[in-house]
Amino acid sequence: MASKLTTSNRAGWGFALPGFGLIMLFIVIPFFFAFYLSLTNQRLISPNPTEFVGLSNYDRLLSISVLTIEPEVDDTGAVVRDDAGNAQYPRVRTFTRNNPDYSQYAGMREWFRWHWGETAKVVVATDVxxxxxxxxxxxxxxxxxxxxxxxxxxxxxxxxxxxxxxxxxxxxxxxxxxxxxxxxxxxxxxxxxxxxxxxxxxxxxxxxxxxxxxxxxxxxxxxxxxxxxxxxxxxxxxxxxxxxxxxxxxxxxxxxxxxxxxxxxxxxxxxxxxxxxxxxxxxxxxxxxxxxxxxxxxxxxxxxxxxxxxxxxxxxxxxxxxxxxQDISGGSAISVVLFLLVLSISLIQRYLTRER
Amino acid sequence: MKLGMTFGAALVASVSWASVAAAQTELSLWYHGAGNEAESGALNMIIDDFNASQDEYKVVVESFPQESYNDSVVAAALAGNLPDILDVDGPVMPNWAWAGYLQPLNIDEAAIAEFLDGPKGYWDGQLYSIGFWDAAVALMSRQSTLDALGLRTPDVDNPWTGEEFMAALDAAKASGDFEYAFDLGMPWTGEWYPYAFSPFLQSFGGDIVDRTTYATAEGALNGEEAVAFGNWWQSLFADGYAPGTSQDPADRDTGFVDGKYAFSWNGNWAALAALEVHDDVVFLPAPDFGNGPKIGAASWQFGVSGTSENADGAAAFIEFALQDKYLANFSNVTGLIPATSTAAAMTDNYAEGGALEVFFGLSAGQATLRPVTPGYVVSAKVFEKALADIANGADVADTLDAAVDEINADIERNGGYGH
Amino acid sequence: MATINPDNRGLRLAVRYLVLTLIALIFIFPLVFMVMSSLKPDLQLLRDTSSLRAFLPVGDISLDNYYNAFSRVPIAQFMFNSLFVTATTVFLSLLLCSLAAFSFVFLNWSGKNVALAIIIATLIIPFETIAIPLLLFVSKLPWIGMEGLTFGWLDTYRVQIIPLVADGLTIFLFVQYFRDLPRDLIEASRVEGASWMQIYLRVVMPLSGPILATAAILKFLAMYNQYLWPLMVVQQEAYRPVMVGVQYFFQLSTAWGEIMAYLTIITIPVLAFYLVLQRAFIASIASTGVKG
CATH class of the missing domain: 1.10.3720.10 (MetI-like)
Known part of the structure; x- marks a missing residue:
C-alpha cells in the first residue's frame, strides 16, 4: 500500500489543501465558532462588548418544568365550577409572574396541560x-x-x-x-x-x-x-x-x-x-x-x-x-441544540440498523 | 507572502492615487426607494441642484428596495462599508444612533424650527435625523357608506369614541353589503404592525414599553389597559369584523375600492389611488379608545453615518435639501405630507382645499412617536408576532406576558440599550 | 402464467397504465397549473381554478404577465447572478474536490487519514447549523481586490461562491469513484515518470466522466436552488440570485399571474436542462445510493 512511488507529503497536501482548507475554514471553524458564540452574549452588531455568559443561553432556551395547579375553591371549600360543571383553575400567570412563593417558575409560560383527577398538571417553559x-x-x-x-x-x-x-x-x-x-x-x-x-x-x-x-x-x-x-x-x-x-x-x-x-x-x-x-x-x-x-x-x-x-x-x-x-448567541445556541439532535438521531439510527 | 503584500500595497497606492486625482469629494447616499421612479426623480432633483450649487462635494445616490433596506445597512455596518448619508426609518433611528451607524446631525436648528414633530429624529437629546415628510394613517371610508349606514362623520376635533366605532362596524356588518366591515391590512407584515396598530394600544392606555424608563415592558404591554386592547383586537377577528392574517394581499390592495370592505385602515400613500376610483372617499381620524385618538408618526429621514469622514459635507447636503420647494415637490410626487406648513401651502394636495389636506391635520393632531429607544427594532418584531398570534386566537394575557418577557430579556442582554 | 387469457392480460396492462398515469397527473398537474396560470389575467385565473380550465391554455391568453414581471424587477440580472454563481461554484467544486479526492486515494502523506476523517465527519453537520456563525465569520473576512485590502464579504459574488465550493459529499463521491479505478494504471504512469498533475489530468480525469456528471448535477441543483445563505448575505439587487428574488418579487407584486410568470421563468431552464439530460440526472442521483 505505502509504496514509495505514491508517498509524497508535498504533493499530497498540495492537492488536498484547497478543498480541505475550504472545508476547515467554512464548515469546521464556523461549527466550533457556534459552540463558542452560544456561550457569549454576542450580537450581530452592538456597541456593547461581547461577554462570556456561561450556559445562560441554554438555560433560557431549555428550562422546562411541571406546575401542579389545584382547582379554585370557594369559602366553603367546594370546587368552583363553571356552568358546564368544569372545575375552574387559577391562571398560570398568577404563579409565574411576580409570585415569590413560586420563584422557580418565574418567567415561564404554559405550553400544554393535562388533568390528573381534578388536579391540573401544567408544563411550563421559559421559551415556549x-x-x-x-x-x-x-x-x-x-x-x-x-x-x-x-x-x-x-x-x-x-x-x-x-x-x-x-x-x-x-x-x-x-x-x-x-x-x-x-x-x-x-x-x-x-x-x-x-x-x-x-x-x-x-x-x-x-x-x-x-x-x-x-x-x-x-x-x-x-x-x-x-x-x-x-x-x-x-x-x-x-x-x-x-x-x-x-x-x-x-x-x-x-x-x-x-x-x-x-x-x-x-x-x-x-x-x-x-x-x-x-x-x-x-x-x-x-x-x-x-x-x-x-x-x-x-x-x-x-x-x-x-x-x-x-x-x-x-x-x-x-x-x-x-x-x-440580531441575536447571534441565541441563534447559535439553537444551532448547537439542532446539531446535537441530528448527531444523536444518526447514532441511534446507526445502532438500530447495525449489522447483526 | 511577500509578493502578496507588495501587490496589495501597490493596489492600495494606485487606488488612493485615483481618489486624490478627483477634484470633488464624493458623498455617497443610500436611499430606500428603489423601483419608485417618481421618488427617485424628486431626490435626484435635489442632488443635482446641490451638486451644481458648490464644487466641494458631489453627492452620489444608490437606491435599495425598501423591504431589504435595513438589512443592507446592517450588513454594510457589519462589513464597515457605510455610505456618508443614510436614509433611516424614524423609529429605527435610535438603534442606529446607539449602534454607531449614525452620528449627531449638525445643522442649524433654525432650519427645522417650523417642522412637524414627526420628521424630527431626536435621540438622547440630540438631533440625528430629519425627514422631508411624514406619513399618516386614516380610517378610509366613503361618504355614501357613512350615509347609508346612518353614521355621523367624525373629524379631528370630534373623532369617534371606541363605542361609536364598534357601532359603525356593527352597522356595516349588519348591512350585509360587505365581505368584512374593516380591513386592517394584516398581510402587510413587518413595520406596518407596530406603525399602524400600536397607536390603538396607546389609545387604550398601554404601550410597547414603559416609556418612563425604557427598561421594561412590564405593565405597559401586559397591564389591564393592554389586555383590554388585546381583547378588543381579538374580537375584531373572532367576531368576524376583519379578515385575519391570511387575508389575500391582493384584497388588501384593491378590496376597499372594490367595495369588499366598509372601512380600511390605510396610509395617505394609498389615498390618491382610492380617490381616483371613488370621489367620495373620506379620511376619518383614528377612534378614541379612552386615551385620545392616536396614529403613528415618523417616516423615513436622513442622517449622517457614524463612519463618514465628510460629516460637514453630508450635513450641508441635508440642510440644503430642507428647502420648502423640495419638500413640496417630494409631496407632490409621493402624496406624502410635507414637513412644514409653508411647504404644504405650495403643494397640490395639502394646500388649503387640497384633496389630502385632512392628513396634515391628522398628522399634527394625532401623530405619536413609536417608542424612542434602540430596543425598538426587536420589540417591534415581538409586538408584531404577539398581534398576529392574538388575531389567530391565542390567549390574550399569556401572549402579552410572553411578549413582555421577550422584550425584557432583550433589553437586559443589551445592557439597557444605553438609557 | 400461460393460463392467463389474453383479455385478462390486456385488462391488467390497462390497469397498470391507468395507475401509473393517475400518479403522473399528481406530479405534473401543479406544474402545468403554474405555467397555464402565468398566461392568464388574474380575474380569469381565479375563476378558472374551479374547473379543469385551470390546466388548459384557454380564454384570454397572453404574455402580459411576463412583460409586467420583467418590468417590475431585473429578472435578467437575477438570472445572470444565479447562473454565474452556480457555474463558478460547480466548476471550482469539481476541480478542488476531485483534486482532494485524488490525493486521498492515490497518494500517501502524513495526516491523510485524519484529514479524510474530518471531511467525512462534516457530512453530518447540516449547513443550517453553521449558517449563523458563518454569517458573522464572513462579515469580518479580509479580501484583496480592486479597492485594495477590504474587510467583510457581505453583498458580493464571492460570499455566495467560496464558502460553498468544497463540501464533504462531493469529495466523498469522488473518493468512492476513484477507489474503483485500477491502481496499477496510476503506478505504471508513475514509473514512467509522469508527474502527479499529469496523472490527474491525463489518466484520472479522462476516466471520470460519470462521476463528474454526477457531482456537477448534484452541485448544480443545490446551488441554483440556494435560499437561506443568499437570503442572509446578499441584500443588493446587483448580486441577488433568483430564488431570493422570488420572495422579493412576491412582496412587490400581489398579482398571482405575474408571480406564476416569474416562477415559470426561473423554473423552465432547469426543467429543460433536466428533460434533455434526464437519464444523466436520474443516474447521478441513483449513483449516490448504490454504495450506501
Missing amino acids: VFWKSLRNTLMFVLVVAPVQAGLALCLALLINQRLRGINVYRAIYFMPVVVSIVVVSLLFRFIYDGNDGLLNNVLGFVTFGTFEGRDWLGSENTALGAIMGMSIWQAVGFHMVIWLSGLQTISPTLYEASSIEGASKFQTFRYVTWPGLRNTAVLILIVITMQAFALFAQIDVMTRGGPLDSTTTIVFQAVERGYGK
Whole structure:
C-alpha cells in the first residue's frame, strides 16, 4: 500500500489543501465558532462588548418544568365550577409572574396541560416557542421520514416493471425534484389558498361538492400537515430513484428462484426484495431525516412559523433570532441544540440498523 | 507572502492615487426607494441642484428596495462599508444612533424650527435625523357608506369614541353589503404592525414599553389597559369584523375600492389611488379608545453615518435639501405630507382645499412617536408576532406576558440599550 | 402464467397504465397549473381554478404577465447572478474536490487519514447549523481586490461562491469513484515518470466522466436552488440570485399571474436542462445510493 512511488507529503497536501482548507475554514471553524458564540452574549452588531455568559443561553432556551395547579375553591371549600360543571383553575400567570412563593417558575409560560383527577398538571417553559419548534420539527421528521420513504418505495416498485414507456413515467415522477423548493412553496401557497385555492376546488369536485373549503395554511390544525404533504410531493421522486437503484442491484436469479418455488408476490417482496434493500433503506432514512431536520425554506416562504407557532421549526427559529433579531448567541445556541439532535438521531439510527 | 503584500500595497497606492486625482469629494447616499421612479426623480432633483450649487462635494445616490433596506445597512455596518448619508426609518433611528451607524446631525436648528414633530429624529437629546415628510394613517371610508349606514362623520376635533366605532362596524356588518366591515391590512407584515396598530394600544392606555424608563415592558404591554386592547383586537377577528392574517394581499390592495370592505385602515400613500376610483372617499381620524385618538408618526429621514469622514459635507447636503420647494415637490410626487406648513401651502394636495389636506391635520393632531429607544427594532418584531398570534386566537394575557418577557430579556442582554 | 387469457392480460396492462398515469397527473398537474396560470389575467385565473380550465391554455391568453414581471424587477440580472454563481461554484467544486479526492486515494502523506476523517465527519453537520456563525465569520473576512485590502464579504459574488465550493459529499463521491479505478494504471504512469498533475489530468480525469456528471448535477441543483445563505448575505439587487428574488418579487407584486410568470421563468431552464439530460440526472442521483 505505502509504496514509495505514491508517498509524497508535498504533493499530497498540495492537492488536498484547497478543498480541505475550504472545508476547515467554512464548515469546521464556523461549527466550533457556534459552540463558542452560544456561550457569549454576542450580537450581530452592538456597541456593547461581547461577554462570556456561561450556559445562560441554554438555560433560557431549555428550562422546562411541571406546575401542579389545584382547582379554585370557594369559602366553603367546594370546587368552583363553571356552568358546564368544569372545575375552574387559577391562571398560570398568577404563579409565574411576580409570585415569590413560586420563584422557580418565574418567567415561564404554559405550553400544554393535562388533568390528573381534578388536579391540573401544567408544563411550563421559559421559551415556549422554542419547544414548539422542537415539537414541530420532530413531528415533521417522524411523519415525513417513514411516509416519504414508504411512498418512494411504492413508486420505485411501480416503476421497476418491464413496460413500454416506463421511462417517461419515471421522468415525470422525478420532475418536481429539480424544481426549487422555494418555487414549489410559492406555487402551493396559491394551491392551498382558502378562497380560490386549487386544492379546495379539486376536493370539492372529487366529493361532488360535499367538501367544505378551508384555509389550509391559515389554520393551526392543517398548516403543518399541508407543508408536509407538499414537501413529500416535491422530494419523493428523489428517494424513488435511490430505491430504484437498490432494486436493480438485486440479482434477477433470486427472482427466478422464488418464481420457480411458486412464491406469491408478497412473499417475493418479503424474502427477496426487502432483504436486498437493507442498505438502501438505511441510507434513505438517514438522508430524509437530515433533510427534514433542516426544514426552513418552506416555512419562510409559506407561513413564517404561524399561525400560532404551529409551523415554526428549529432552523427557522435559529435564523429568526440570529439574523432577524440580531441575536447571534441565541441563534447559535439553537444551532448547537439542532446539531446535537441530528448527531444523536444518526447514532441511534446507526445502532438500530447495525449489522447483526 | 511577500509578493502578496507588495501587490496589495501597490493596489492600495494606485487606488488612493485615483481618489486624490478627483477634484470633488464624493458623498455617497443610500436611499430606500428603489423601483419608485417618481421618488427617485424628486431626490435626484435635489442632488443635482446641490451638486451644481458648490464644487466641494458631489453627492452620489444608490437606491435599495425598501423591504431589504435595513438589512443592507446592517450588513454594510457589519462589513464597515457605510455610505456618508443614510436614509433611516424614524423609529429605527435610535438603534442606529446607539449602534454607531449614525452620528449627531449638525445643522442649524433654525432650519427645522417650523417642522412637524414627526420628521424630527431626536435621540438622547440630540438631533440625528430629519425627514422631508411624514406619513399618516386614516380610517378610509366613503361618504355614501357613512350615509347609508346612518353614521355621523367624525373629524379631528370630534373623532369617534371606541363605542361609536364598534357601532359603525356593527352597522356595516349588519348591512350585509360587505365581505368584512374593516380591513386592517394584516398581510402587510413587518413595520406596518407596530406603525399602524400600536397607536390603538396607546389609545387604550398601554404601550410597547414603559416609556418612563425604557427598561421594561412590564405593565405597559401586559397591564389591564393592554389586555383590554388585546381583547378588543381579538374580537375584531373572532367576531368576524376583519379578515385575519391570511387575508389575500391582493384584497388588501384593491378590496376597499372594490367595495369588499366598509372601512380600511390605510396610509395617505394609498389615498390618491382610492380617490381616483371613488370621489367620495373620506379620511376619518383614528377612534378614541379612552386615551385620545392616536396614529403613528415618523417616516423615513436622513442622517449622517457614524463612519463618514465628510460629516460637514453630508450635513450641508441635508440642510440644503430642507428647502420648502423640495419638500413640496417630494409631496407632490409621493402624496406624502410635507414637513412644514409653508411647504404644504405650495403643494397640490395639502394646500388649503387640497384633496389630502385632512392628513396634515391628522398628522399634527394625532401623530405619536413609536417608542424612542434602540430596543425598538426587536420589540417591534415581538409586538408584531404577539398581534398576529392574538388575531389567530391565542390567549390574550399569556401572549402579552410572553411578549413582555421577550422584550425584557432583550433589553437586559443589551445592557439597557444605553438609557 | 400461460393460463392467463389474453383479455385478462390486456385488462391488467390497462390497469397498470391507468395507475401509473393517475400518479403522473399528481406530479405534473401543479406544474402545468403554474405555467397555464402565468398566461392568464388574474380575474380569469381565479375563476378558472374551479374547473379543469385551470390546466388548459384557454380564454384570454397572453404574455402580459411576463412583460409586467420583467418590468417590475431585473429578472435578467437575477438570472445572470444565479447562473454565474452556480457555474463558478460547480466548476471550482469539481476541480478542488476531485483534486482532494485524488490525493486521498492515490497518494500517501502524513495526516491523510485524519484529514479524510474530518471531511467525512462534516457530512453530518447540516449547513443550517453553521449558517449563523458563518454569517458573522464572513462579515469580518479580509479580501484583496480592486479597492485594495477590504474587510467583510457581505453583498458580493464571492460570499455566495467560496464558502460553498468544497463540501464533504462531493469529495466523498469522488473518493468512492476513484477507489474503483485500477491502481496499477496510476503506478505504471508513475514509473514512467509522469508527474502527479499529469496523472490527474491525463489518466484520472479522462476516466471520470460519470462521476463528474454526477457531482456537477448534484452541485448544480443545490446551488441554483440556494435560499437561506443568499437570503442572509446578499441584500443588493446587483448580486441577488433568483430564488431570493422570488420572495422579493412576491412582496412587490400581489398579482398571482405575474408571480406564476416569474416562477415559470426561473423554473423552465432547469426543467429543460433536466428533460434533455434526464437519464444523466436520474443516474447521478441513483449513483449516490448504490454504495450506501
